[in-house]
Amino acid sequence: MSATLRLALLLLAVAVCQGYQSNDIDEEDELVYEPSKYGSLWPLPQKVRVSEVSFKLPSASFKIVDAKESSAGPSCSLLQNAYRRYYEYMFGSVRKPGYVKSRAAGPSEISELQVWITSADSECDSYPSLTSDESYELTVDQPNAVLKASKVWGALRGEKNINSTTISDFPRFAHRGILLDTSRHFLPIKVILANLEAMAMNKFNVFHWHIVDDPSFPYLSRTFPQLSQQGAYHPYTHVYTPADVKMIIEFARLRGIRVIPEFDTPGHTQSWGKGQKDLLTPCYSGTTPSGTFGPVNPILNTTYSFMRQLFSEISSVFPDAYVHLGGDEVDFSCWRSNPDIQNFMEQQGFGQDYSKLESFYIQKLLDIVTTTQKGYMIWQEVFDNGVKLKPDTLIHVWKGNQQQYKDEMANITSAGYHTLLSTPWYLNRISYGQDWQGVYRADPQDFKGTEAQKKLVIGGEACLWGEYVDATNLTPRLWPRASAVAERLWSAKEVTDISDAYSRLSMHRCRLVERGIPAEPLFTSFCPHEYKGV
């Protein structure tokens, strides 16, 4: 490569994605798109100091190595995998010149990045958890850059940079999730893996797998294989086998991502009924069964023995300490129509209050899940209905307008429960224009409450429900809009400058594109290397 061409590429790199302001046919507010002093860093680290001094990263000789003092050595395959991944991001393409602009005669070289895990137990072979330490410190200086972290999880979060840089970083919230829905549309494994990859690039650490729901049951259960045989869109091509699930969990673990499955009951279970006789409530039309079915039947013993076996399997298949039990949107009309349910209500003294029946069911389910040693997440309705919950229950807020969800967060935390927020982050809902800005402005601690209440907020999740997305459009619809959530959940509360965010996020999205993720554009712009697919 000639010096001139190198220079051209260099200038091009500087010009990346600055975005034109021409905007004639829509009504977008025009932003002033100044480059950020933080370059393309996303999500913004807690403390970062970038100096003017820049270094060359020689692709031929540059190495990522375990520091001498590190508690995780070459036998830690999690780190070795991460080194390969990052090495390929840095030098995987001939298109990237190995150095950046230098003020002096010629830039000095950084020959090594030393990765130093300081805690005696690196947690290399563990699964990430709600309490994992994800902090790290990065120093880029001659002759070596050093990435210091207490545990491997911190090392996975380390930013690379090529100016002389010091970063000291840790997440604001411990739970930073993405919900994908594999029931309304089946998502091929390739799509799930690509999105786990993108999640890692955005420091997300929870994959909330809304694996089954009314439309289809793609989870292949060893205990109840008929659930997917009858309930999946197709029994072979539209299911997740035990091997698939295992692979997804390990792929996620290597990236510091937890996998929390959701088996939502007693509503959202139409597909369950196809493979499990008597599980759902028969609805009645007058005095005769109508042939349709409602929520899980809460009055039969067989229901609870089924749940006991199923959740016993789930608790061993999914290593995470939490399982999501759903509990949202139970429609009472079918229960109301059924004479056996009516009798049961009378026996129990529930009157006409079907939320008491719902609570009756949920209470028994929670007791079952508790015996599997798992903690549980539930949608807010379960709290709203006054079900008795373990103190470590995570209550997931998803409903209401801005005022309503803030009130809900206040109520939950004033009752002493942990909570996480999704309401403003239903990314399946789309609108014309730069809707990432509204997403970015929402803050999960922005409600009326004491400091102690705020501390009960463990984070949030971006949700991409499946009505309108499948393999054809999921990835560009999610990214980089979910990146806005990523920064809100990782970076300091004060990081709220939309213009600075626009500049960094534009470059960050081009980085995602260059790494093969079809992240859609924020606005009129270009990337030096456009997406190669169709």
Next chain:
Amino acid sequence: MSATLRLALLLLAVAVCQGYQSNDIDEEDELVYEPSKYGSLWPLPQKVRVSEVSFKLPSASFKIVDAKESSAGPSCSLLQNAYRRYYEYMFGSVRKPGYVKSRAAGPSEISELQVWITSADSECDSYPSLTSDESYELTVDQPNAVLKASKVWGALRGEKNINSTTISDFPRFAHRGILLDTSRHFLPIKVILANLEAMAMNKFNVFHWHIVDDPSFPYLSRTFPQLSQQGAYHPYTHVYTPADVKMIIEFARLRGIRVIPEFDTPGHTQSWGKGQKDLLTPCYSGTTPSGTFGPVNPILNTTYSFMRQLFSEISSVFPDAYVHLGGDEVDFSCWRSNPDIQNFMEQQGFGQDYSKLESFYIQKLLDIVTTTQKGYMIWQEVFDNGVKLKPDTLIHVWKGNQQQYKDEMANITSAGYHTLLSTPWYLNRISYGQDWQGVYRADPQDFKGTEAQKKLVIGGEACLWGEYVDATNLTPRLWPRASAVAERLWSAKEVTDISDAYSRLSMHRCRLVERGIPAEPLFTSFCPHEYKGV
């Protein structure tokens, strides 16, 4: 493949994309999704009769051949290309069983599809035009199916079907277009070709190439190479070379698609100014030039000699009989600020009416383009401003709410001009839910006017402006939403049943997916063969 497996696949094929009605987290109207009696036909042919009798298509022996009497033989490479394409759609994958349900013991075979071009001049080596005959007749019966068309363009529109079928078909409108914008984001050639392919599958026949605009000038002009050298996002990676343009035009021609380029002036030309000195109007701040530029400078002779040379080149590069000259959204503030422009206005007696200056410019431009023997399309403002237009001018309606665009269509046609509609089909504008339904309901002849006025409507175009789309998300955003426009423009006016359309369109989108086009889902559903990309 075993008989049982075949049966399973068969049943699966019947179940394709019927769509669940579960819809808990949004407010969609629930549709009753009955299968259509027309199966997956899209756009619906003008006359179709499908009988219960079904035939087998034996992949080993089935052939597409030129009928003995056909005026287009093996030397017609357009048809030979089409045969290959359709053969691959039909048998390209082992996944497709070669026959459909049969009532009798075993289905009979169709061994040949004979393609019979009846007109003495098949137009095989021509370009499609506004007046091309696209009608065809298809008869599927033993032992041969026959596709009869006057010209090759009709043969390209022929549907395949495997029940005994007679189709007699022709388009309702002659101009059925898609606008893509390669200025706000550069679109790699691969993306353009994939979308031409999808257009052919939806019987679109015009690619309106909005090739340049304010943000970038990717058209590599032989006469003025500096326009893209300076005005493209990148002079090598983000341009369309003459060879690229030629290839796109031929790829389109083979599919019966015209390519109409738009070189929009005098507004929307910021990128032109980078490579062409003195082309744009210098804006003033008080008495001194501000350093920014406005629309094309209409008072310099150099402007018109530049346009003469540029449009001379364009008229030879693009074979279509029409070129789109833009003319929309001219901002007068810069003209107003410039003392030389003010003087000129005074000289000409234009007073303070800058639309007169705009008309002055457009009038001269139209005269220039007329000398190149091309017809022109222009955006509605040119008509609104009272510019004198040739009788064969096509006026493109894009503005206003429903009432306003209907009034505009009425005004244009009552003045005797031909028109086409885009206002309800700005597919770049997105909203949550099944917005294809609103797109589908719009009708370009639905305005107050005489029959003679209605006949002046030549069709319409779906527009996908480029602010928010590039290679990462364009294709799924456009398809199958543009398919709704395709049926409106091809099929009979009376074809308006949303529920029937939902059923056929769901299957049609799965067919697009199976052929490699990542068309997004309409709603909760599945395809037998999901998209393989990410």
